[in-house]
Amino acid sequence: MTIANSAANSIKPRQLLLDMYQAAVDAVSATKCLPEYLARIPAPSGKGRTLVIGAGKGAAAMAKAVEDHWQGDISGLVVTRYAHGADCKRIEVVEASHPVPDEAGRKAAARMLELVQGLTADDLVLCLISGGGSALLALPAPGISLEQKQAINKALLRSGANIFEMNCVRKHLSAIKGGRLALACAPARVVTLMISDIPGDDPGIIASGPTLADPTTCADALAVLRKYNIETPEAILKHLESGAGETAKPGDPRLERNQHYVIATAQDALDAAAATVVAAGLTPYILSDEMEGEARDIGLAHAALARQIARRGQPFSKPCVVISGGETTVTVRGKGRGGRNAEFLLSLATALDGFPDIHAIACDTDGIDGSEDNAGAIYQPDSMRKAAELGLRPRAMLDNNDGYGFFSALGDLVVSGPTRTNVNDFRAILIL
Known part of the structure; x- marks a missing residue:
């Protein structure tokens, strides 16, 4: 038996994932x-x-x-x-x-x-x-009401716009x-x-x-609103078109x-989590500290990578932990209780569909996934079996943006409370 396999046999997957998350948060306090x-x-x-x-x-x-x-x-x-x-x-x-x-x-x-x-x-x-x-x-800038800013903010949050686009608009209003x-x-x-x-x-x-x-302009902010078809009050259009909102x-x-x-930074958090993996006798691989895109798409990509490692030993040999950070987005189409980390994890869960020896965690380092009371959740190889026993329909729940509901039913939400720091998403996949 190799040293790595011996370490893997002694691992308590859930605890290791939680320890990694805590180390990541502590490092950026x-x-x-x-x-x-x-x-x-x-x-x-x-x-x-x-x-x-x-x-x-x-x-x-x-x-x-x-x-x-x-x-x-x-x-x-x-x-x-x-x-x-x-x-x-x-x-x-x-x-x-x-x-x-x-x-x-x-x-x-x-x-x-x-x-x-x-x-x-x-x-x-x-x-x-x-x-x-x-x-x-x-x-709000003169001539723009708080209610108008609230409406624009809500629309941008639901649109799938990334943080660069949202903050460009916010600056100019x-x-x-x-x-x-x-x-x-x-x-x-x-x-x-x-x-x-x-x-x-x-x-x-x-x-x-x-x-x-700020090098961005009012024209850039207008382009974001038009890209996502955001309903825009006349006062805001006038503010941006006139250049009154220049920064x-x-x-x-x-x-x-x-x-x-x-x-x-997120890299500081990922490095601390990686050190926790090394201390446990396993090998960590940091993919990126700045991943962006739809949470469900990132979940599918991570699931494919995890399967390739488990089946082929490519591009990494198991046992190992794959770590990533950044900020995903969610285009809200359903009415469920979401959060981008729960959405990522539910997408990963449906793609893995009970594949053995793969465990994962996805949490926001601020302790709040979206606007919910959890930081994120944990996925385990038996998550889909437990879901079936409870009569849950994972793909339908993903379509309804209800990752929170799925992992809440399984008892797998991670509830840390506010951490009073924030370097965005933390994701880790343990492949044994």
Whole structure:
């Protein structure tokens, strides 16, 4: 018996998959990632003060890390998702709605703009940004109502548009995104610390780049709305067609003193999960940290790869674990309780159809799959047999976008609660 096969025989598949997910989340937590970057930032001199602002699912945890590690006086305001708060003493934490914005987010964004008025060149603004900030900083541009932005946001979420397309639209309908928050801070120095939920980690896309220059245009935003046939109110059409929604552009002198750091990425999470696999005596293979596309299509591709490994030993030899990250999309056609990770996993399950010795997990690193209460789910070789015994119809449930319902019935949802970080999807397939 080889060493690898001996290790495989001692593996507890479900526990290993859960341990990998936990390692991935822990690796990108604000507590772990943020302090070393704070040490690089010079404090204001003389009469300057430090103001902390921010938005995202990880914003409160990031604010707490700043309070714990920043040397000097601080104050400020961050906005995070409901139930994602932290026990901050000097930085106010406001909770608001995600993924569809609400009035609490609008008020918080307006207050943030007011808070940065009147800063001087001696002042420092620490801006803490993580995934989810686009919806949480919901301040519509003049002439556009919150209700109109909510409707556009809902339509984009259901359309299958990717995060780059959605955030392009969001930037050009906003009074705070697309660099506008940084312009409002000028002439203060702005240092932005970001946890990336964007495939490829483009800092200008994370939370729609409230403090970074934006090369996209109103015409680009219009093209996205037309591509997906999004019903668009006249006020928004006028706003975009007139160019009134243009964002802060590269080369703007008001931004030249500013700095930004991406402090945690999907690759960091995947590397930590891979280390867990190695510690278990198996071989990990990271496919990519920036996979995109329809969740069900990605599920089919992963199932084909897993079968090829199991049957042919190609392109990897079993036992092994295949890991991937990124952000899939779901074009909603049914009425089920979905989530893109549950959709990916249900697609994989129907394709594998009980194929032996293949186990899988798919979870969002923020602990919330879509808008549900689970992070994702686990698939096991006997999942389809159990489903049949319960009278479930997996393919029909996939057509109804009801991955949540399927794995809930099996007792295989992963419920972690909010992790207060976010580098998007985590997927792992164990082939024994």
